Amino acid sequence: xxxxxxxxxxxxxxxxxxxxxxxxxxxxxxxxxxxxxxxxxxxxxxxxxxxxxxxxxxxxxxxxxxxxxxxxxxxxxxxxxxxxxxxxxxxxxxxxxxxxxxxxxxxxxxxxxxxxxxxxxxxxxxxxxxxxxxxxxxxxxxxxxxxxxxxxxxxxxxxxxxxxxxxxxxxxxxxxxxxxxxxxxxxxxxxxxxxxxxxxxxxxxxxxxxxxxxxxxxxxxxxxxxxxxxxxxxxxxxxxxxxxxxxxxxxxxxxxxxxxxxxxxxxxxxxxxxxxxxxxxxxxxxxxxxxxxxxxxxxxxxx
Numbered sequence: 071x072x073x074x075x076x077x078x079x080x081x082x083x084x085x086x087x088x089x090x091x092x093x094x095x096x097x098x099x100x101x102x103x104x105x106x107x108x109x110x111x112x113x114x115x116x117x118x119x120x121x122x123x124x125x126x127x128x129x130x131x132x133x134x135x136x137x138x139x140x141x142x143x144x145x146x147x148x149x150x151x152x153x154x155x156x157x158x159x160x161x162x163x164x165x166x167x168x169x170x171x172x173x174x175x176x177x178x179x180x181x182x183x184x185x186x187x188x189x190x191x192x193x194x195x196x197x198x199x200x201x202x203x204x205x206x207x208x209x210x211x212x213x214x215x216x217x218x219x220x221x222x223x224x225x226x227x228x229x230x231x232x233x234x235x236x237x238x239x240x241x242x243x244x245x246x247x248x249x250x251x252x253x254x255x256x257x258x259x260x261x262x263x264x265x266x267x268x269x270x271x272x273x274x275x276x277x278x279x280x281x282x283x284x285x286x287x288x289x290x291x292x293x294x295x296x297x298x299x300x301x302x303x304x305x306x307x308x309x310x311x312x313x314x315x316x317x318x319x320x321x322x323x324x325x326x327x328x329x330x331x332x333x334x335x336x337x338x339x340x341x342x343x344x345x346x347x348x349x350x351x352x353x354x355x356x357x358x359x360x361x362x363x364x365x366x367x368x369x370x371x372x373x
Contacts, residue, residue: 090269091305097265098309098355101258103316104251106351110317111248114339115241128217130157130204131228134175137201141228149202149226157224161206166216168207175200201228259358262309266302266359267366295367302363303356310355314348 132154133144154172161170173181178200206217214232222230321344330338 090265090272091301094262094265094269094302094305094359095309095312097258097262098306098359099312099316101255101262102310102313102351102355104255104258105354106313106317106347107320108248108251108255109347109350110339110343111244111251113343115244115248117337117339118241118244128206128208128214129231130161130206130217130221131231132157132202132204133226133228134198134201136199137228143228144226146225153224153226154202157204157221157227160220161204161217164216164220166208166210166213168209171205171207173203173205175202178203263358263362266306266362269305270298270302270363270366295364298367299360299363302359306355306359307352310352313351313355317344317348317351 132149133141133147135148137144138147158170158172161167176197179195179197182195182200208214208217218230218232221227321341325338329336
């Protein structure tokens, strides 16, 4: 009988405040969709870092004859065979070095033609203008500074570059977008909480006569508060359900149907990552409005 009464009161409350309940559902859905999207974005960035950092190399570019005339780092002349052998031997002795690959000027010219054959500059270049280099793969890409400090001032070395620094700009951009999404999510979450509090206040005020009678007949505070808390929890759970639908639609249409087919160099996260976040979104959607309603009732409903 008590359960039936509580359920009937929940239905009455949801119908009385239909517009505010709808506003709560929409704001909770949007804020939790942004929250879930931010978690997935962070996991995507971590996946990309692990994938690309494992593939990037440190490149040691060697001086050629043209560099000896124009580049101050090559003032001692073009690299010699002995210097190349010494650099390679020292690289292979280092514990942080996984593999060392030498790229000749002819190979560099061939790769350049394959990648930039349509460039007007490509027709004016010759193999002797290209630089030889050592492509070094590290066991820990975070320690590329060790290679830079050890070889940047070596005779015959023109420059030491780390491909990881190029990727950092991309990852910083993605992280910035993630923080922006979190900021919007926090704003939407505040709006949702304010709507929940106001909805509970209006609902409690509209039923103050019923709650007064219940107090007089000895009903417990928890029994009086339960319909209001459940109203907020149900509205939040519906909003969380819509957020889950939005995340699933985003994964299917945005990632699987669009991004995967257009950006093949990125290993996108799959459905396992999305499905792992949905229970958390549902739990927050259920608990957050219930707790907000509970604390609002302690202040506005004197029981």
